[in-house]
Amino acid sequence: MNCANKSNKKRKSLRNIDVIWFRKTNKEFFPEYAFEVEISTGVWSGFGRLATLREYQTKLYIISFDEKRLVQVKKSFPELRNRYIHLIPDQIGLLYSAEKNLIQLRQDFDL
DSSP: OOGGGSOHHHHHHHHTSSEEEEEEETTEEEEEEEEEEOSSSOHHHHHHHHHTTTTTTOEEEEEOSOHHHHHHHHHHOTTTGGGEEEEOHHHHHHHHHHHHHHHHHHHHTTO
16 A cells, blocks of 8 residues: 555654655555654654554664663564664664765775
8 A cells, every 4th residue: 555545644643753765666655664763752652653654564763762661662562563673873873974984985995
């Protein structure tokens, strides 16, 4: 099902997800990755927003310092708990730096 075919309520929830990366298949777009950044808010709300994508094969990411709280939330939703990937915000910074360095090395080596 294309995201455009969702109900108004679900579309509103989709608009509130922090980041969604789509892939195009034929003329339709499907959510491939979705991210919720929960630094100053609790993980419950982000978990719920991402749950609106449960019918897709979307990789779901929660970015938060509070891993203990995320584990508690996952226990409340056993059918979804394995779909969520937890990232600590510092890991995002490390990933960005590594990618930036890799791009520079490729340029330096003319690759």
